Amino acid sequence: MSGDPHLELGESLPRFLSHWLAACFGHFLMVLLPLITDWAHVKNATWPSWWSLLLFAASTSLVAAIINANLPVTPREMIKSVALGFALNATIVMLRLA
Amino acid sequence: MPDPLHHGLNQSRWPKRIGRLIDAICLVALIVVIVTVIYGFWLRAIWAHGYYLAVAVAVLGAFVILIGLAQQAIAARDVATWRDMAEWQIRAARAAAGQAGATQADPDDEIEANAAAYYEILIGTLVAHAEQDERSIVDER
Numbered sequence: 001m002s003g004d005p006h007l008e009l010g011e012s013l014p015r016f017l018s019h020w021l022a023a024c025f026g027h028f029l030m031v032l033l034p035l036i037t038d039w040a041h042v043k044n045a046t047w048p049s050w051w052s053l054l055l056f057a058a059s060t061s062l063v064a065a066i067i068n069a070n071l072p073v074t075p076r077e078m079i080k081s082v083a084l085g086f087a088l089n090a091t092i093v094m095l096r097l098a
Numbered sequence: 099m100p101d102p103l104h105h106g107l108n109q110s111r112w113p114k115r116i117g118r119l120i121d122a123i124c125l126v127a128l129i130v131v132i133v134t135v136i137y138g139f140w141l142r143a144i145w146a147h148g149y150y151l152a153v154a155v156a157v158l159g160a161f162v163i164l165i166g167l168a169q170q171a172i173a174a175r176d177v178a179t180w181r182d183m184a185e186w187q188i189r190a191a192r193a194a195a196g197q198a199g200a201t202q203a204d205p206d207d208e209i210e211a212n213a214a215a216y217y218e219i220l221i222g223t224l225v226a227h228a229e230q231d232e233r234s235i236v237d238e239r
Binding site (some may be wrong): 006007014017018021022024025026028029031032033035049050051053054072073076078082 | 120121122124125127128131132134135137138139141142146148149151152155156159160162163166167170173174177
């Protein structure tokens with residue numbers, strides 16, 4: 001008999017949405033880690049408004065979600081989405097695109 | 099010999115226990131990431147009060163992710179239970195049909211439609227047909 005269908009590759013909307021959310025969390029982690037590590041110095045830095053941050057994260061995470069939409073929703077695969085969201089934001093920061 | 103029906107991510111060379119351990123570690127890492135993000139938004143919200151809404155959105159997203167994970171785990175367990183039950187049923191039907199075939203000389207002519215053995219042989223035939231179909235699908239690939 002075939003194996004567990006929940007562990008097989010294949011795109012579906014729930015998978016897309018959960019990987020999208022996970023990639024958004026990766027994006028936020030990249031934004032917020034400087035604030036947590038030395039928050040005394042970043043206190044007065046200029047920050048984007050919360051909704052523009054959310055929209056920016058949502059739009060870049062779409063790329064990560066499209067790439068990872070065929071992976072099952074397990075913690076092991078979600079971590080990959082988080083890492084991809086983090087990496088996409090890091091790329092944008094390095095290239096000073098935003 | 100690799101089973102051609104097995105594709106996707108459930109064909110692993112590693113023992114199951116290591117896979118489960120990695121899954122558990124990844125779950126902890128995921129929760130740490132989520133908590134860090136919510137904490138970071140909270141720190142930011144102390145200065146810019148609009149960020150409280152971002153905290154709310156992050157908490158909502160975390161709930162959606164965790165509920166999705168839990169639902170997936172429950173569904174996978176249910177599928178496994180159903181498969182076990184069906185396989186047990188098929189084995190029992192085969193055993194009963196085999197017994198009926200051994201005791202009766204000519205089961206095709208003698209058997210009555212109301213007898214319990216009739217349904218058992220019917221299930222046996224259906225299972226044989228299904229296995230044949232499955233084999234032909236595999237051969238086509």
